[in-house]
Amino acid sequence: MLKRLIVPLAALMLSSCSLFGEDADPALWVVKDADTTVYLFGTVHVLKPRMHWFDEGVRTAFDASDEVVLEIAKPDPQAIAALTAQLGTRGGPPFAPEVDAAARDLGMPAGAIDKQEPWLAALTLAQLAVKKAGYDSGDGVEATLSEAAEDAGKPVKALESARGQLMLFDGLSGAAQSAMLEETVKALPGTKARLDKFVAAWAKGDAESVGTEMNRGALASPEVAEALITRRNARFADWVAARMERPGTVFVAVGAGHLAGKGSVQAILRDKGLKVERVVY
Numbered sequence: 001m002l003k004r005l006i007v008p009l010a011a012l013m014l015s016s017c018s019l020f021g022e023d024a025d026p027a028l029w030v031v032k033d034a035d036t037t038v039y040l041f042g043t044v045h046v047l048k049p050r051m052h053w054f055d056e057g058v059r060t061a062f063d064a065s066d067e068v069v070l071e072i073a074k075p076d077p078q079a080i081a082a083l084t085a086q087l088g089t090r091g092g093p094p095f096a097p098e099v100d101a102a103a104r105d106l107g108m109p110a111g112a113i114d115k116q117e118p119w120l121a122a123l124t125l126a127q128l129a130v131k132k133a134g135y136d137s138g139d140g141v142e143a144t145l146s147e148a149a150e151d152a153g154k155p156v157k158a159l160e161s162a163r164g165q166l167m168l169f170d171g172l173s174g175a176a177q178s179a180m181l182e183e184t185v186k187a188l189p190g191t192k193a194r195l196d197k198f199v200a201a202w203a204k205g206d207a208e209s210v211g212t213e214m215n216r217g218a219l220a221s222p223e224v225a226e227a228l229i230t231r232r233n234a235r236f237a238d239w240v241a242a243r244m245e246r247p248g249t250v251f252v253a254v255g256a257g258h259l260a261g262k263g264s265v266q267a268i269l270r271d272k273g274l275k276v277e278r279v280v281y
Contacts, residue, residue, distance in 0.1 A: 022050075022051060022052065022203065023052050023055075023203075024051050024052060024053035024202070024203035024204075025053075025056065025057070025203065025204070025205050025281065026041070026042065026053055026058065026202050026203060026205055026256075027041075027042055027205040027206075027207040027210075027256070027259070027278065028040070028041050028057055028058055028061060028278070028279040028281070029041075029259065029266055029276055029277065029278055029279060030061070030276070030277055030279050031240060031244065031269060031274050031275065031276050031277075032275065032277075033244055033274075035247035035248075036243070036244050036245075036246065036247055036248060036249075036250075037064075037065075037248075037249040037250070038240050038243060038244065038249075038250045038252055039061040039062075039065065039249075039250065039251045039252060039279070040240070040252050040254075040259060040265065040266065040276070041058060041061070041251065041252065041253045041254075042202075042207060042210065042253075042254065042255065042256030042257075042258070042259040042260070043140075043141035043142060043145075043253050043254065043255055043256060044140065044141055044198075044199060044202050044210075044255075044256060045140040045141065045142060045255070046130055046135045046140045047135065047140050047141070047199070048134065048135055051199075051203070053141070053203070054144055054145075054148070056281050057279050057280075057281025058281075060281070061251055061279065062145070062148065062251050063152075064249050065154065065249045065250055065251035066154070066155075066248045066249050066250065067154055067155045067156070067157060067248070067250050067251070068145060068146075068149040068154050068155070068156045068157070068250075068251045068253070069156075069157045069158070069159060069239075069250055069251070069252045069253070070142055070145065070146070070156060070157075070158055070159070070253055070254075071142075071158065071159050071160050071165075071253075071254050071255065072158045072159070072160050072161060072162055072165060073156060073157075073158040074146050074156075075162050079162070080162055083162065083163060083166060084120065084166065087117070087120075087166050087167070087170045088116050088117045088119070088120030088166075088170070089115060089116065089117070090115065090116065090117045091115075092114075093114075094111070094114045095113060095114055095118070095121065095181070098185055099113060099121065099125075099181065099185055100113055100114065102125055102185050102188055103121075103124075103125060103128075106125060106128040106129060106132060106188075107128065107132070108124075108128070113125070117170070117177065118174070118177035118178050118180065118181040119169035119170065119172060119177045119180060119181075120169070121181050122177070122180045122181040122183075122184040123169070125181075125184050125185065125188060126184050126188075129188050129191045130191065130195070133191065133192050133195070135195075141253065142253065145251075145253055159235070159236060159239055159252075159254070160232075168227050168228060168232075171227070172223060172224060172227060173223060175221075175223075176221045176223040176224050176227075179220050179221040179224065180220060180221060180224055182220075183220035187216075194213065197213070198210065198213045198214070201213070202256060207256065207259060207260045208260050208261070210256045210257070210260060211256060211257045211259070211260020211261045211264070212260070212261070214255060214256055214257030214260075215229055215257045215260075215261065229257065229258070229263070230263055232258065233258050233263055233264060233265050233268060234268060236252075236254060236258060236265050237265045237268035237269050237272070240252065240265065240269060240274075241269060241272050241274060244274065
């Protein structure tokens with residue numbers, strides 16, 4: 001169950017697709033100067049098969065790139081499971097009854113969720129809800145990009161580590177973790193309808209609607225939003241700005257929530273004086 005728990009964080013709470021065999025044209029941006037091109041692509045991490053997004057402008061940008069940069073490298077499932085158990089196990093009092101009820105509805109044994117830290121319980125419930133709806137990370141954007149890069153012999157780099165991502169959650173205060181868990185439990189009944197709407201927006205390139213939904217859970221707590229979105233957007237933008245100092249063409253793929261809204265990566269780059277344009281295709 002935990003083998004794909006560590007995926008780009010802005011979409012851990014919900015990412016899926018109910019559109020079968022349909023063409024998708026998700027949003028793509030580009031940052032350019034005289035000798036450097038950086039493409040910025042917003043991803044979703046769990047999809048159903050037969051959604052045709054890796055073509056047209058996205059494929060052209062990918063093929064033109066010398067390297068691919070993801071939030072994290074392809075994780076080792078056993079290492080992730082061990083790390084998650086190390087950081088996310090607790091011996092505290094039981095959660096509220098509705099948390100255990102939600103876990104049992106999703107197939108967990110009674111009381112099993114109480115062994116997890118609140119942040120891990122929230123991620124586990126969200127992941128189980130997505131999986132129950134029939135969605136899988138093997139059909140997600142990162143999996144496709146990683147496989148394509150390997151086939152093409154393109155190097156794949158990571159902006160973050162799996163441990164670093166987990167530590168973001170583990171470092172949250174108890175109040176922030178509790179707010180995150182509470183918001184997750186409240187949102188579970190509407191998961192499928194919300195995801196269908198979310199992926200439809202992603203497929204149409206409606207970046208703002210995608211960003212609003214992907215960031216919804218984090219915004220339940222200002223501390224969560226600061227840790228999972230604001231500071232990471234700044235780090236991602238700093239990486240892109242530094243990369244612009246060296247020649248080459250790079251395809252950067254991060255959770256679509258990082259590329260939407262007032263504090264998006266693009267907005268920060270523009271504040272740094274870089275020109276960011278939407279790719280029309």
